[in-house]
Each structure stands twice: as C-alpha cells, then as structure tokens.
Amino acid sequence: MTRIDDDPVGGASAAVTVRGLVKHYGETKALDGVDLDVREGTVMGVLGPNGAGKTTLVRILSTLITPDSGRAHVAGYDVLSQPRQLRRVIGLTGQYASVDEKLPGWENLYMIGRLLDLSRKDARTRADELLERFSLTEAARRPASTYSGGMRRRLDLAASMIGRPQVLFLDEPTTGLDPRTRNEVWDEVKAMVGEGVTVLLTTQYMEEAEQLASELTVVDRGKVVAGGRIEELKAKVGGRTLRVRPVDPLQLRPLADMLDELGITGLATTTVDDRTGTLLVPVLSDEQLTAVVGAVTARGITISAITTELPSLDEVFLSLTGHRASAPQEAVPADVPEEVAV
Amino acid sequence: MSAAPTATAPAPAAATAVARPGSAPDARIPLRSHVRHTGALVRRNLLWIRQDPESMFDALLMPIVFTLLFVYVFGGSIGQALGGGQERYVQYVIPGMLAMMSMTLSQAVGTGFSQDFNSGVMDRFRSLPIGRGSVLFAKITVELARMLFATVVLMIVAVLVGFHIDNWTGLIATVGLSALFASSIMWVFLVLGVIMKNAQSVQAMGFLVLFPLQFGSSIFAPTQSMPGWLQAFTDYNPLSTLADAARGLMIGGPVAHDLWVTVIWSVAITAVMGPVAIHKFRTKT
Numbered sequence: 001m002t003r004i005d006d007d008p009v010g011g012a013s014a015a016v017t018v019r020g021l022v023k024h025y026g027e028t029k030a031l032d033g034v035d036l037d038v039r040e041g042t043v044m045g046v047l048g049p050n051g052a053g054k055t056t057l058v059r060i061l062s063t064l065i066t067p068d069s070g071r072a073h074v075a076g077y078d079v080l081s082q083p084r085q086l087r088r089v090i091g092l093t094g095q096y097a098s099v100d101e102k103l104p105g106w107e108n109l110y111m112i113g114r115l116l117d118l119s120r121k122d123a124r125t126r127a128d129e130l131l132e133r134f135s136l137t138e139a140a141r142r143p144a145s146t147y148s149g150g151m152r153r154r155l156d157l158a159a160s161m162i163g164r165p166q167v168l169f170l171d172e173p174t175t176g177l178d179p180r181t182r183n184e185v186w187d188e189v190k191a192m193v194g195e196g197v198t199v200l201l202t203t204q205y206m207e208e209a210e211q212l213a214s215e216l217t218v219v220d221r222g223k224v225v226a227g228g229r230i231e232e233l234k235a236k237v238g239g240r241t242l243r244v245r246p247v248d249p250l251q252l253r254p255l256a257d258m259l260d261e262l263g264i265t266g267l268a269t270t271t272v273d274d275r276t277g278t279l280l281v282p283v284l285s286d287e288q289l290t291a292v293v294g295a296v297t298a299r300g301i302t303i304s305a306i307t308t309e310l311p312s313l314d315e316v317f318l319s320l321t322g323h324r325a326s327a328p329q330e331a332v333p334a335d336v337p338e339e340v341a342v
Numbered sequence: 343m344s345a346a347p348t349a350t351a352p353a354p355a356a357a358t359a360v361a362r363p364g365s366a367p368d369a370r371i372p373l374r375s376h377v378r379h380t381g382a383l384v385r386r387n388l389l390w391i392r393q394d395p396e397s398m399f400d401a402l403l404m405p406i407v408f409t410l411l412f413v414y415v416f417g418g419s420i421g422q423a424l425g426g427g428q429e430r431y432v433q434y435v436i437p438g439m440l441a442m443m444s445m446t447l448s449q450a451v452g453t454g455f456s457q458d459f460n461s462g463v464m465d466r467f468r469s470l471p472i473g474r475g476s477v478l479f480a481k482i483t484v485e486l487a488r489m490l491f492a493t494v495v496l497m498i499v500a501v502l503v504g505f506h507i508d509n510w511t512g513l514i515a516t517v518g519l520s521a522l523f524a525s526s527i528m529w530v531f532l533v534l535g536v537i538m539k540n541a542q543s544v545q546a547m548g549f550l551v552l553f554p555l556q557f558g559s560s561i562f563a564p565t566q567s568m569p570g571w572l573q574a575f576t577d578y579n580p581l582s583t584l585a586d587a588a589r590g591l592m593i594g595g596p597v598a599h600d601l602w603v604t605v606i607w608s609v610a611i612t613a614v615m616g617p618v619a620i621h622k623f624r625t626k627t
Binding site: 059062063064066084085087088090092098099100101102103104107111112114115116117143159 | 375379381382383386390394462463465467470
C-alpha cells in the first residue's frame with residue numbers, strides 16, 4: 001500500500017497521505033505507526049472498535065492535535081507546517097466536532113460561512129442553499145437543541161460543506177442513530193461523494209463501511225491490521241453468510257453435508273445452528289449465493305426462511321486479527337482526549 | 343485586502359471543490375479577516391443571550407442585590423466609622439461595587455468557554471482557518487458588553503439609594519478603568535476555562551480566588567482597622583487600588599497612585615495570561 005513514499009505532495013492522485021503516524025497518551029498508544037493513502041474522489045473507510053485510534057487519526061488530520069512523530073498530508077498540505085492552508089480545504093463532522101446547539105440551524109451555517117471569509121451576502125445564500133439541500137429549511141430558525149438526532153447530523157454535514165471542502169472527515173457519522181435515520185445520513189454522504197469530495201470516514205460498523213466506502217483500512221490498537229478494496233477484505237473474512245431455515249429441522253444436517261460435498265462455498269464450511277434451526281453458509285459472491293439456493297431447491301427441501309448477513313465487525317476482527325474487537329480499557333483516552341489533556 | 347473576498351467567495355453554482363492549492367490559501371490571516379471572524383463569533387455569543395435571557399440575570403441582579411445588602415446591612419455601622427452615616431457609606435461603597443463587578447462578572451467568560459469545549463463546537467472552530475485569538479476576543483468583547491449593562495444597572499440603583507454623581511467624566515473614566523482591569527482578569531478565566539474539565543470546576547476555582555481578593559480589599563470597608571499583614575496584602579490587591587482609583591475619579595481625592603497601580607496590574611496580567619490563554623487554546627488536545 002505504500003505507493004507514493006518519497007513525494008506525497010506531488011502525488012496529485014492522493015488526497016490524504018499518512019506515513020508512520022504516532023500519537024501516545026502516556027502509556028496508551030492511540031496511534032502506533034499508521035500508514036494510509038486516500039485517493040482523490042474516493043471514500044476511505046477506517047474501520048475499528050472503540051479505542052482503536054480512529055478519532056485520534058481524524059483529529060491529527062484536521063489539525064486539532066499534533067502527532068508525536070510521522071507525517072501526514074491532506075490535499076498536499078502538511079498537517080504540521082501548513083495547518084492554516086489545510087483547514088481551508090477540509091470539512092469535519094463527527095463525534096466531537098459539532099454545531100452550536102443554542103443557535104438556530106441557519107445561524108450556525110451563517111456563522112461558519114463568515115468564519116470561512118464569505119461575504120455577508122454569500123454566507124446568507126450558502127446557508128439557505130445548504131439548509132434546503134439537507135431538508136432543514138423548515139427548522140432553519142429553531143435552535144439546534146430542538147432538532148432530532150438525524151436533523152442534527154444533517155446540520156453537521158451541512159456545516160462541514162459550507163467551505164466546499166476537497167476532503168471531508170466524517171468521524172463515526174451515524175453512531176447512536178436509529179436505522180432509518182442512519183440511512184438518511186448515508187444517502188446524504190453518497191450525494192456528497194457524487195460531487196467529487198474525497199471522504200475519510202471512520203466507523204465501527206462493517207455495514208456502514210460497505211455502504212459508503214470503496215476502500216477500507218482496518219485499525220486496531222493504533223495499528224493498521226488490514227487494508228484494501230472492500231471486496232478483497234470481504235473475501236478474506238468470508239464475505240456474507242447465508243442463513244437457511246428448513247421447515248423440517250431434521251433436514252439441517254443432510255443439507256449441510258450436501259452443500260459441503262458440492263463444494264460451492266469457498267473458505268469456511270457450513271455450520272448448523274441447532275438453537276435457531278438454521279444453516280449458516282458462507283458465500284463470497286452473488287453467483288455462489290445463487291448456486292446454493294439452486295442446490296437447496298433442486299433437492300426439494302422446503303425452507304421457511306432465507307436471509308443473508310454481513311460479517312459483523314467482531315467477525316471481521318476475529319478473522320483479521322485473531323482476537324475479538326473489544327477495546328482494551330487503556331485505549332479509551334484515544335476517544336476521550338480531554339481526560340488526558342495538559 | 344480587496345482580494346480576500348473574491349478569492350474566498352466562490353460562485354454558488356460551482357459544484358466541484360473550490361479551494362485550490364497554490365492560489366488562495368495563504369498562511370497569514372489579514373487583519374480584516376480577524377475582525378470579520380471576531381464579529382461572527384460576537385454575534386454568536388449575543389444570540390446565546392437572546393436564546394437564554396436568564397444568562398443575563400447575574401449581570402442584572404448582582405448590582406441590585408449587593409448594593410441593597412451592603413448599603414442597608416453594613417451601611418449604618420461602617421458609615422459611622424467613616425464619620426458619617428449610611429449616606430456617607432453609599433458614596434464610599436458604590437465605586438467599590440464597580441470594582442467588584444468587574445471581577446465577579448469576568449468569571450462567566452471562563453464557564454462559557456469550558457462549556458464550548460465540552461460541547462464539541464470548539465473542535466469545529468479550531469478546524470476552521472481562523473486566528474485562534476478570534477474565539478477568545480469575541481468572548482471578551484461580549485463579556486465586556488455584559489459588564490457595561492451591569493454598570494448601568496448599578497448606577498441606577500446607586501442613584502436610587504442616594505448616590506450623587508458629581509463628576510461624569512470621572513464616572514466614564516472609572517468605567518473605562520474597570521473594563522481594562524476586567525479584560526485582564528478575563529484572560530485568567532479563559533486559561534481556567536481551557537484547562538479545567540468543566541464549568542463547575544471553573545466556577546469553584548473562581549470562587550476560591552475571588553472571595554479573598556474581594557473581601558481582603560478596600561471595596562466594602564476602609565482598611566485602616568485591619569491587621570498589619572492584611573493591610574500589606576490589601577495595599578497591593580488590585581481590587582483595592584481599582585476601588586480607590588474609582589473613588590478618587592468619581593468623588594475626588596488623590597488618584598494618580600491607585601490609577602497607575604491598577605493600570606500596571608491590568609497590563610501585566612494581560613501580557614502574561616493573554617499569550618498563555620492563546621497557547622493553551624491552540625494546544626488543547
């Protein structure tokens with residue numbers, strides 16, 4: 001993954017380059033030598049459990065904190081020597097960068113417009129424009145504290161779009177949202193990507209990474225444990241799981257044996273979940289999925305339910321790192337930097 | 343200067359990323375931008391007040407409550423010691439109240455700041471291409487405006503309880519001096535606001551600092567009857583010199599010494615704490 005080592009600034013295709021980034025909080029290694037490249041116009045998902053160092057990475061890239069060692073460039077600007085130029089080309093939305101709850105939505109956007117040196121008139125137009133685009137026009141004059149969770153995130157996104165950033169950092173944009181609202185936020189992010197913004201997204205959810213990112217970097221305890229295109233990683237961890245429930249539970253084992261004999265599925269073997277009376281079949285591709293379903297129906301077995309599941313973050317971690325994705329207690333300060341400040 | 347707005351205000355229709363490396367982003371922030379940023383942040387803080395008018399209660403009630411308390415509870419006895427009565431004490435304590443308010447109201451700047459940090463809006467500010475000082479200057483500007491409001495309230499109450507404003511120029515000079523001193527104290531509270539974990543700690547800390555300073559001074563009573571060691575403290579306590587300077591300016595009497603000591607204190611505190619506040623703000627993780 002180290003393509004442009006010597007001249008990150010000249011690498012026109014790289015919107016974000018990170019080399020050997022280290023940040024320690026006392027004993028805690030929030031980042032322990034991270035390398036990362038995000039190509040222009042793509043979405044990079046940074047996947048990891050709480051305390052993996054995701055937030056620390058975003059805070060360094062958005063110049064909120066400085067690394068202990070290593071280098072990082074965003075849109076060609078050095079996080080250490082060119083923070084002001086860098087701030088002009090980024091947008092930041094996340095757990096810790098939010099809007100002013102006491103101000104109405106419109107006032108929040110207008111203020112940020114002015115802080116980004118827009119004229120009064122332009123700041124006004126831009127605020128109206130973005131409220132409209134994020135479907136917040138009706139709530140424009142209400143304090144943000146009265147907004148629902150989804151509206152808040154949309155306002156956050158709008159706020160980070162005011163400066164028309166080249167690179168957008170989304171730090172766990174949907175953590176704590178219900179599924180419907182999460183879908184709304186995803187749609188907005190997809191629309192922004194459609195406009196050519198480069199996005200670096202941190203998330204704890206495999207599903208979110210799948211929905212939004214084209215490439216993935218998996219981090220754990222401050223280190224990159226895997227990286228690459230989503231399909232490659234999914235193949236590594238066994239792709240989706242097909243869950244089949246025959247009407248007659250006695251059919252479970254024969255069905256499992258049959259599928260294993262056919263050898264349709266790649267890496268893992270099928271497993272029987274007696275508790276739920278279902279068969280778990282790992283599949284790597286749509287073709288495999290179709291073949292499995294075909295084989296089941298050809299056998300004449302009546303099935304009452306069939307669903308596909310993505311591997312959870314836990315499963316991804318288990319297969320990539322060999323341990324579960326639970327955060328070590330010491331790593332918490334990476335996401336709660338106030339606690340260790342000064 | 344005229345290049346700034348055109349470079350940074352892209353045509354609304356442009357859908358692609360606008361900031362271009364090499365052309366617009368320059369490392370220096372022009373003075374005009376500083377003013378614009380501070381203005382935008384002042385507006386924010388004023389909108390806070392409109393959203394939450396209760397936040398003005400301290401500025402409204404403190405001058406009323408304290409003036410009534412001191413004039414009617416202590417006024418008689420301290421006034422006698424001054425060789426008069428309650429009326430004599432009114433003339434004595436009102437300039438002191440001005441000094442006290444400049445210190446007590448300054449606290450709010452720290453608690454508000456601490457709230458900002460805990461809410462995450464500060465991260466947004468710090469990820470924007472604005473001067474770090476703008477956020478702090480805006481806070482101080484709004485806080486000074488609040489103090490001016492409290493001063494007006496104080497003077498109205500003062501006149502109602504029998505205070506004579508003989509010297510308007512002196513009054514205006516006093517307000518200016520109080521504002522100067524208050525702004526220096528605000529830097530101290532801004533530092534506390536950055537380094538303390540939450541607004542409550544800032545308030546508790548502020549109370550610990552303020553209380554001895556206020557009562558170990560000539561604000562409420564003359565210091566002649568205090569023990570020698572305490573007098574040594576009150577003589578150098580800037581609140582004493584501010585109160586005494588205020589008395590001199592508003593009522594008459596020697597002014598120069600107290601005036602200069604207060605100015606020197608203010609400039610010294612600002613010179614030390616201003617850079618510390620900006621540094622702490624910049625490097626807060």
